[in-house]
Amino acid sequence: AQSVTQLDxxxxxxxxxxxxxxxxxxxxxxxxxxxxxxxxxxxxxxxxKYLSGSTLVKGINGFEAEFNKSQxxxxxxxxxxxxxxxxxxxxxxxDRGSQGNLIFGKGTKLSVKP
Amino acid sequence: xxxxxxxxRHLVRRRGQEARLxxxxxxxxxxxxxxxxxxxxxxxxxxxxxxxxIIDESGMPKERFSAEFPKEGPSILRIQQVVRxxxxxYFCASSPLQDTDTQYxxxxxxxxxx
Numbered sequence: 001a002q003s004v005t006q007l008d009x010x011x012x013x014x015x016x017x018x019x020x021x022x023x024x025x026x027x028x029x030x031x032x033x034x035x036x037x038x039x040x041x042x043x044x045x046x047x048x049k050y051l052s053g054s055t056l057v058k059g060i061n062g063f064e065a066e067f068n069k070s071q072x073x074x075x076x077x078x079x080x081x082x083x084x085x086x087x088x089x090x091x092x093x094x095d096r097g098s099q100g101n102l103i104f105g106k107g108t109k110l111s112v113k114p
Numbered sequence: 115x116x117x118x119x120x121x122x123r124h125l126v127r128r129r130g131q132e133a134r135l136x137x138x139x140x141x142x143x144x145x146x147x148x149x150x151x152x153x154x155x156x157x158x159x160x161x162x163x164x165x166x167x168i169i170d171e172s173g174m175p176k177e178r179f180s181a182e183f184p185k186e187g188p189s190i191l192r193i194q195q196v197v198r199x200x201x202x203x204y205f206c207a208s209s210p211l212q213d214t215d216t217q218y219x220x221x222x223x224x225x226x227x228x
Contacts, residue, residue, distance in 0.1 A: 004156075032215050043118070043205060044157070044219040051215060090156055094215065101170060102147075102217060104156035 002027045004093050006105035014113050015083055021076040021108045023065075023091035033074040034092040034102065035065055044090065050074065061085065086112045116141065118208050118220035126226045133193040133200070135223045139208030145169075146189040147217055148181055151203040163189060196227045 007022045025031065032051050036044040048059025055067040065076045074091060091105040119138040127133050139146050145164055149157040162170040163183040174181070178196075183189040193200055203224050207217035 034216075036219070043120075043221040044207075046216065046218065049216060092157075101159045101162065101172070102149075102157070103159070104149075106154070106156045 002031070002093055002095070002103045004091050004103050004105035006089075006091055006108050008108050009106065010109045010111065012111045012113060013081055016080050018079050019077065019081050019085075019110065021089050021091075021110065023074045023076065023105060025072050025074065025091075025093045025103075027072075027093060027095070029095050031093045031095060033065075033067060034094075035059065035063070035074070035076050036090045036092060037061075038088045038090065038107075040087070047076070047089070081110070081112045083112050083114060085110060118143075118206055118218055120204075120206050120220040120223050122223060123221060124224050124226070126228065127196050128228050129197055130195050133196050133225055133227075135191040135193075135204050135206075135225070137189040137191070137206030137208075137220060139189070139206075140210075140218055143208035143210050143218075145209045145211070145214055146183050147207040147209075148189075148191050149205045149207065151205060151222070153202075157205060160191075193225075196225075198227050201225055201227045 003026050005024045034049045035047040038044050048057045050057045050067045058064045063078050088107045088109050090107045092102045094102050147162050148160040151157045159173040161181045178194045180192045203222045205222045206220045209217050
């Protein structure tokens with residue numbers, strides 16, 4: 001069975017500092033990987049996705065993530081965060097060709113302080 | 115192009131009542147997914163539907179919960195005889211036929227059972 005582990009439940013950082021949100025997954029098959037962001041009392045917005053090709057994926061709002069198959073990781077990074085990046089970030093995985101059933105991690109709350 | 119729409123945004127029910135949650139997918143999307151988010155948890159898959167068909171309901175509780183996506187109109191998630199443990203945020207997502215690997219989420223319905 002697939003699972004997703006987000007190692008940090010909360011990450012506090014200062015504005016303009018770099019940030020990395022960690023995500024590890026376990027699966028016996030090839031997977032697609034996603035990062036979503038959830039602002040307070042809102043739905044999830046897709047930040048970026050890895051389906052195939054280059055292992056470095058660039059998304060919206062200056063975020064990027066790198067797929068590392070050997071370490072089964074898909075960590076999210078941003079070189080310089082803004083106050084507006086304060087939100088909860090979810091990593092998710094799905095089987096290639098499964099057509100549905102995203103498996104989500106428990107989320108990481110990013111808190112950006114001035 | 116409007117995004118995924120869900121209504122109501124907030125729903126309060128007393129124990130034993132019925133809850134009906136509606137989801138209108140993005141224009142041109144024929145696949146709908148329902149997820150439940152409990153406090154301090156990630157999203158959990160419930161059901162995946164296409165028009166008039168349930169494709170995967172492996173995440174649905176065996177009793178009291180049902181979902182449909184009729185030929186015309188929104189998808190409905192129905193919870194009969196609600197209990198306090200049903201209190202959660204329920205999110206709907208949709209995807210187009212040509213890109214079922216990527217899901218776009220609505221703002222969610224927050225159900226509170228008194």
